[in-house]
Amino acid sequence: MPVEILRRGAAKNFPTRKLKKLALKILELLHHEKAELSIALLGNAEIRELNARFRHKNSPTDVLAFPVEEAPAAGLSLLGDVIISVEKAAEQAKDRQRTLSEELATLLIHGILHLLGYDHERSARQARVMRAMEKKLYRALCDQGLLRV
Numbered sequence: 001m002p003v004e005i006l007r008r009g010a011a012k013n014f015p016t017r018k019l020k021k022l023a024l025k026i027l028e029l030l031h032h033e034k035a036e037l038s039i040a041l042l043g044n045a046e047i048r049e050l051n052a053r054f055r056h057k058n059s060p061t062d063v064l065a066f067p068v069e070e071a072p073a074a075g076l077s078l079l080g081d082v083i084i085s086v087e088k089a090a091e092q093a094k095d096r097q098r099t100l101s102e103e104l105a106t107l108l109i110h111g112i113l114h115l116l117g118y119d120h121e122r123s124a125r126q127a128r129v130m131r132a133m134e135k136k137l138y139r140a141l142c143d144q145g146l147l148r149v
Contacts (some may be wrong), residue, residue, distance in 0.1 A: 002027065011086040022105050022146060024052050026112055029140050035077040037112070038085065046109025047085040062088040063107040065114035082111030105147050109137045 003023045013084040019039065027033050042050075044060035052058040054066075067080040084107050086100075093103035113130055120127035141147045 002033070002035065003039065006038070006040045009038065009133050010044050011041035012038060013040050014086050016041070018101060019104055019108065021146050022141065023108060023112070025141060025146055026109060026137060027145065029137055030112070030116065032077065032079065034115070035079045036083040037079050039108070040081060041084055041086050044087040047083060047088065050083060060085055062092060063111045065111040067115045067117075069083045079112070079115040082108060082115065084108065086110065102147060106134070106138065109134050110130075113137075 005020055005022050008017065019041075023037060023039060024033070026058055027035055027037065047064065048058065048060040050064055051061045051089075054064070055112045062085055064083040066083070068078045082105065086104075088098050089103045089107055096103065113133055118126070118130040118133060120130045129146065138147065
């Protein structure tokens with residue numbers, strides 16, 4: 001299966017069918033439809049631990065991306081893992097006056113782009129490039145009726 005979703009902690013009962021469909025469409029739009037992707041939906045406590053361990057930031061974050069560092073086996077294209085805090089996403093959705101689904105789509109796009117090498121923290125230019133790609137993908141999902149503006 002090209003997209004696997006794991007739910008733990010505060011996200012244990014979160015429905016994933018729509019998120020999986022979005023992930024598959026994002027991969028298709030990026031011409032990586034055969035790539036394998038793992039998505040983990042966690043709560044703030046779990047993502048805070050990961051953020052502290054891997055980024056040395058002892059606070060919850062909305063999304064983390066862990067690309068595969070080694071060459072995948074023949075015929076496989078394993079992108080890596082996107083980790084999303086459903087609790088943080090819900091907080092941000094409320095602040096931004098959008099639905100949780102819209103916020104999760106934004107975070108998923110962001111995480112997948114990180115797996116593909118985009119990095120807004122490298123430079124202002126890279127941030128602009130990544131933001132433009134995020135907008136392009138979000139618009140394409142809207143055009144296909146998977147999200148609303």
